[in-house]
Amino acid sequence: MSLDLSVLAGEAVYLVAFGLLALGIFALIAHGNLMKKVIGLTIFQTAVILFFVATSAKWQATLPIVPEAGAAGPAAGYMNPLPHALMLTAIVVMVATLGVALALLVRLHRRYGSFEEDDLLDRVE
Amino acid sequence: MIRHHLPALLVVVPLGTGLALPLLATLSSRLAWPATVAAGAITAALAVAGVFQVLAGGPVHYAVGGWPPPWGIELVLDPLSAFVAAVVAAVSTCSLAYAGGLDDPALRGRLGGGPALCLLLLAAMMGIVVTGDLFNLFVFLEVAALATYALIGAGGGRALLASFRYVILGSLGASFYLLGVGLLYALTGTLNMADLAARLPAAEASRLVPVAVGLIVMGLGIKMGVAPLHGWLPDAYTYAPPAVVALLAPVATKVAAYALARILFSVLGVSFVLDASVLGGALAWLGAGSILVGGIMALRQDDLRRLLAYSSVSQMGYIVLGIGLATANSLAGAYLHILNHALMKGCLFFVAGAAAQRLGGTALADLRRMHRLMPVTTACLVVAALSMVGIPPAGGFFSKWYLLLGAVESGHWVFAGVILAGGLLAVVYMFRVLEHVCLEPRAADDHGGGHARVGRKDASPAVLLPLVVLAVGIVAAGIFNASIVNGLLRLAASVGVG
Numbered sequence: 001m002s003l004d005l006s007v008l009a010g011e012a013v014y015l016v017a018f019g020l021l022a023l024g025i026f027a028l029i030a031h032g033n034l035m036k037k038v039i040g041l042t043i044f045q046t047a048v049i050l051f052f053v054a055t056s057a058k059w060q061a062t063l064p065i066v067p068e069a070g071a072a073g074p075a076a077g078y079m080n081p082l083p084h085a086l087m088l089t090a091i092v093v094m095v096a097t098l099g100v101a102l103a104l105l106v107r108l109h110r111r112y113g114s115f116e117e118d119d120l121l122d123r124v125e
Numbered sequence: 126m127i128r129h130h131l132p133a134l135l136v137v138v139p140l141g142t143g144l145a146l147p148l149l150a151t152l153s154s155r156l157a158w159p160a161t162v163a164a165g166a167i168t169a170a171l172a173v174a175g176v177f178q179v180l181a182g183g184p185v186h187y188a189v190g191g192w193p194p195p196w197g198i199e200l201v202l203d204p205l206s207a208f209v210a211a212v213v214a215a216v217s218t219c220s221l222a223y224a225g226g227l228d229d230p231a232l233r234g235r236l237g238g239g240p241a242l243c244l245l246l247l248a249a250m251m252g253i254v255v256t257g258d259l260f261n262l263f264v265f266l267e268v269a270a271l272a273t274y275a276l277i278g279a280g281g282g283r284a285l286l287a288s289f290r291y292v293i294l295g296s297l298g299a300s301f302y303l304l305g306v307g308l309l310y311a312l313t314g315t316l317n318m319a320d321l322a323a324r325l326p327a328a329e330a331s332r333l334v335p336v337a338v339g340l341i342v343m344g345l346g347i348k349m350g351v352a353p354l355h356g357w358l359p360d361a362y363t364y365a366p367p368a369v370v371a372l373l374a375p376v377a378t379k380v381a382a383y384a385l386a387r388i389l390f391s392v393l394g395v396s397f398v399l400d401a402s403v404l405g406g407a408l409a410w411l412g413a414g415s416i417l418v419g420g421i422m423a424l425r426q427d428d429l430r431r432l433l434a435y436s437s438v439s440q441m442g443y444i445v446l447g448i449g450l451a452t453a454n455s456l457a458g459a460y461l462h463i464l465n466h467a468l469m470k471g472c473l474f475f476v477a478g479a480a481a482q483r484l485g486g487t488a489l490a491d492l493r494r495m496h497r498l499m500p501v502t503t504a505c506l507v508v509a510a511l512s513m514v515g516i517p518p519a520g521g522f523f524s525k526w527y528l529l530l531g532a533v534e535s536g537h538w539v540f541a542g543v544i545l546a547g548g549l550l551a552v553v554y555m556f557r558v559l560e561h562v563c564l565e566p567r568a569a570d571d572h573g574g575g576h577a578r579v580g581r582k583d584a585s586p587a588v589l590l591p592l593v594v595l596a597v598g599i600v601a602a603g604i605f606n607a608s609i610v611n612g613l614l615r616l617a618a619s620v621g622v623g
Contacts, residue, residue: 021304025297028293028297034289037293038293041293041296041297044297044300045296045300048300048303048304048307051304051307052303052307055307055310055311083307083310086260086316089260089264090263090303093263093264093267093271093299094296096267096271097267097270097271097274097292097296100271100274100275100278100292101289101292101293101296103278104274104278104285104288104289104292105289107278107281107285108285108286108289111281111282111285120286121286124282124283124286
């Protein structure tokens with residue numbers, strides 16, 4: 001029995017992506033713990049990546065690799081490779097952002113001993 | 126040869142120097158700042174050459190890596206991008222010279238990390254200005270933001286928390302922008318701005334276009350620091366090392382404003398902004414709100430740097446208001462205000478940094494008798510304050526004049542009132558600063574040695590030179606405003622019309 005994957009080329013993926021966007025924003029707003037804010041931000045950014053990659057999906061299309069010159073079929077038979085390439089760059093950017101955010105958190109924690117925004121605001125004075 | 130590669134060189138020169146700087150600093154750490162300033166000066170010279178080239182021979186297009194657009198990334202110098210590039214590069218060069226002169230301990234890393242990050246920021250800002258590709262713009266926005274996070278965090282202590290807050294809000298803004306770009310890409314299948322402008326009319330009936338534009342405006346609004354999206358800005362400008370704020374405050378937010386104008390007018394077109402959507406009105410109200418909120422908050426501050434930060438929120442409002450009104454005069458005013466505000470806010474933050482170093486703080490109470498202690502610095506402060514208030518011949522008067530013309534011409538009397546009210550708020554908060562600087566005697570002196578001899582302790586020549594250059598620039602921008610507007614900004618403001 002083969003799994004029905006046509007859902008991946010449909011609109012359900014977008015619902016998941018926008019659900020994750022909302023979840024990420026909720027975590028950013030609702031949590032006073034800075035580490036949880038970083039996690040919320042990561043969820044939000046990952047949802048954007050999911051959204052982009054979902055736009056490239058086509059039902060019953062294949063990888064955009066042409067085995068030999070001149071053998072390419074119609075464009076409708078291939079997935080769009082560009083969103084994937086864009087998201088590779090975006091992932092690099094997001095990893096860098098995450099690294100900077102964590103580095104700042106490490107320095108904050110060493111100096112003030114907390115990740116809670118309220119504690120930090122008290123101790124920083 | 127250089128002519129042909131000019132748009133790319135604007136990015137490559139600061140980026141290459143920035144990457145080579147740690148190597149250079151291992152040879153001699155004294156070379157780091159001079160090399161940084163030299164790279165900035167070369168970039169500025171190239172950018173100014175770019176302005177004249179655009180005026181003489183029309184826009185310059187450059188296909189990165191030889192891949193023709195719309196497949197490859199395109200860099201474009203047209204009247205608007207050439208103007209903003211020249212402003213950003215020239216003012217940043219002054220900021221870099223000032224940062225080198227101030228020799229902030231926070232940026233004195235062993236491997237030249239501070240100056241290297243400053244150059245990375247400059248390279249990314251030039252990239253934002255010259256790129257003709259929406260995704261490339263996102264990458265440069267994030268490179269600029271990453272350099273900014275590290276530079277703000279270099280201040281330690283409260284600056285770490287300010288920087289963290291900016292990481293969260295800045296990344297959120299960039300993600301909103303990216304999501305908007307993703308929607309536009311899904312609708313049209315292109316990321317090149319010129320190509321997108323050609324294909325968008327076919328997709329404009331889609332309800333997704335306003336959603337995409339809204340996301341882009343919100344993302345760039347966070348980067349611009351307009352109220353109510355300015356949450357990160359006051360703390361960042363107050364607690365970051367003074368040398369860093371001197372680079373950030375004049376130009377970093379303007380670059381995001383440029384990106385907004387570029388997308389609204391080159392990609393969507395004036396008719397979309399004004400007629401096809403509520404966008405123009407919404408932006409104008411956003412700008413007007415920012416002018417008032419920033420101005421009123423600036424009144425309540427007792428620290429010069431925090432006051433200037435809220436004043437930035439207020440002044441960015443003028444630029445957004447001009448973009449939202451989208452008439453020829455209001456756009457000329459908004460673009461001219463990019464120049465004028467870069468000059469005057471640079472000058473004011475230079476003064477704040479020098480005062481922090483010599484007087485031990487920037488609380489308004491610390492500034493008393495500054496006119497005796499630091500006469501040259503105070504003179505520059507007065508020039509910049511007059512420009513902020515809008516008194517000719519200082520430049521600030523003229524950009525607000527064009528904005529006012531734009532508001533009156535299009536019959537928006539409310540916005541005309543807001544522009545004037547913002548000027549009045551600036552009168553109050555800037556004169557409050559001048560009052561502390563010039564008039565009040567220091568309380569300790571009254572029961573001390575009476576009129577004891579006041580030792581001058583003005584900033585060092587290396588700090589004063591860029592400060593005086595900007596102060597002269599403020600007046601020059603005012604005197605030559607007609608040639609700047611008629612020669613260049615009328616062309617820039619006609620982008621996307623019709």
